[in-house]
Amino acid sequence: MRDWLREHPEVRTIRVAAADLNGQARGKRIPARFADKAVKSGTRFPYSVLNLDIWGEDIEDSPLVFDSGDADGILHPTERGFVPMPWLEGPTALLPIWMFHDDGRPFDGDPRHALARVLERYRARGLTPVVATELEFYLIDDSGRELRAPPSPRSGKRRPGADTLALRALDAFDRFFTDLYEGCEAMDIPADTAISEAGLGQFEINLLHTDDALKAADDTWLFKMLVRGLARRHGFAASFMAKPYDEQPGNGLHMHFSVLDRRGQNIFDNGGPEGTEALHHAIAGCLAAMPGSMLLFAPHANSYDRLVPGAHAPTGIGWGFDNRTGALRVPSGPPAARRIEHRVAGGDINPYLLVAGVLGAALAGMEDGIAPPPPITGNAYVQDLPQLPITWAGAIEAFATSPMIARIFPAELIANLLMTKRQELRYMAELSPEEVIELYLDTV
Numbered sequence: 001m002r003d004w005l006r007e008h009p010e011v012r013t014i015r016v017a018a019a020d021l022n023g024q025a026r027g028k029r030i031p032a033r034f035a036d037k038a039v040k041s042g043t044r045f046p047y048s049v050l051n052l053d054i055w056g057e058d059i060e061d062s063p064l065v066f067d068s069g070d071a072d073g074i075l076h077p078t079e080r081g082f083v084p085m086p087w088l089e090g091p092t093a094l095l096p097i098w099m100f101h102d103d104g105r106p107f108d109g110d111p112r113h114a115l116a117r118v119l120e121r122y123r124a125r126g127l128t129p130v131v132a133t134e135l136e137f138y139l140i141d142d143s144g145r146e147l148r149a150p151p152s153p154r155s156g157k158r159r160p161g162a163d164t165l166a167l168r169a170l171d172a173f174d175r176f177f178t179d180l181y182e183g184c185e186a187m188d189i190p191a192d193t194a195i196s197e198a199g200l201g202q203f204e205i206n207l208l209h210t211d212d213a214l215k216a217a218d219d220t221w222l223f224k225m226l227v228r229g230l231a232r233r234h235g236f237a238a239s240f241m242a243k244p245y246d247e248q249p250g251n252g253l254h255m256h257f258s259v260l261d262r263r264g265q266n267i268f269d270n271g272g273p274e275g276t277e278a279l280h281h282a283i284a285g286c287l288a289a290m291p292g293s294m295l296l297f298a299p300h301a302n303s304y305d306r307l308v309p310g311a312h313a314p315t316g317i318g319w320g321f322d323n324r325t326g327a328l329r330v331p332s333g334p335p336a337a338r339r340i341e342h343r344v345a346g347g348d349i350n351p352y353l354l355v356a357g358v359l360g361a362a363l364a365g366m367e368d369g370i371a372p373p374p375p376i377t378g379n380a381y382v383q384d385l386p387q388l389p390i391t392w393a394g395a396i397e398a399f400a401t402s403p404m405i406a407r408i409f410p411a412e413l414i415a416n417l418l419m420t421k422r423q424e425l426r427y428m429a430e431l432s433p434e435e436v437i438e439l440y441l442d443t444v
Contacts, residue, residue: 023350087229132209149201169196240347250306251347285365292402316385360408
């Protein structure tokens with residue numbers, strides 16, 4: 001890691017940052033000449049910093065605050081090492097970190113450790129998940145009283161309507177997307193295809209699959225920071241908010257995954273389109289966990305505005321082969337690439353909690369050998385399916401009582417997330433719709 005800084009003498013400042021339970025980057029700015037200390041000895045800040053609400057406030061009555069004297073944890077660099085921050089004016093590097101106790105134990109309230117814990121269960125069985133994410137976001141002109149699509153830097157004109165898979169929509173913001181891909185290359189984020197989406201000023205970029213699920217979550221977390229930061233440099237906003245416009249589609253974040261055995265073979269592949277028993281058990285586990293996991297997939301007040309029938313976001317708990325109306329989709333294609341696409345989450349999620357929740361549920365299904373219901377065909381919105389929680393309060397209580405959630409996540413993280421979301425639920429009731437948008441637009 002120190003070699004990286006020696007190879008980049010232009011970097012004068014660094015940021016050290018960890019993801020809190022809302023996926024917000026919490027950390028410090030340090031002169032580059034003091035970076036060795038952060039690398040070698042770690043960085044200290046309070047445990048409570050990884051358990052702040054969406055406003056950045058302490059959680060009332062949290063045992064991490066006054067009851068413990070607001071004690072410090074120690075944060076060490078992740079395997080990622082330094083990455084550039086190309087959205088800032090001056091040459092700057094980010095050092096991702098995660099939290100431990102002084103005796104070396106992982107802090108159970110750190111969402112990255114929650115994912116590492118799930119992956120350790122896979123490793124104990126000789127299994128390796130392969131993960132990819134697809135991220136939707138809006139480019140937005142938020143300079144006026146109402147949100148609207150930004151004007152094209154090339155033509156000065158605004159898109160008059162949705163233009164799905166239109167090259168001209170991408171070309172209108174060519175300079176932004178060129179800078180974005182260059183930033184991804186510099187940060188080792190495997191950005192693949194970009195498309196224009198169904199919403200006004202909405203786009204999607206796929207990140208390539210990797211057999212390092214921690215890196216996949218890191219990539220997703222860093223990508224969201226990069227997109228938002230670069231958009232501001234270009235004079236507009238970028239938002240992964242689940243539903244920034246009432247009349248436009250929401251932002252989803254789809255997760256694809258398969259699982260390899262010790263020989264590197266995909267355990268979901270049986271040579272045919274239907275997949276193996278392991279695939280079906282994993283599907284069953286994901287479906288069984290969905291009600292309790294909804295708080296991971298839709299963590300904010302605005303998240304539930306996206307989850308309405310017929311709006312390209314699932315509302316029923318069902319699965320199907322190559323069917324985008326279901327909560328889970330088994331894409332078509334070569335059997336060796338047989339995988340599950342989890343379609344419930346919005347763009348406003350914490351990537352570490354999402355990947356941990358989905359992979360943990362799939363593993364539970366495989367461990368228990370449970371069978372899924374029959375696959376759906378046709379339009380899932382008009383079928384008699386069990387329904388996902390449709391309110392934030394309902395999702396919070398489902399998370400609190402779910403045996404599957406208790407099986408996937410440590411008790412401390414569950415308790416901390418519940419305190420966080422119950423506090424946010426209380427205070428969000430005081431906000432106007434305009435204040436809700438202002439809060440979420442740049443944060444999630």
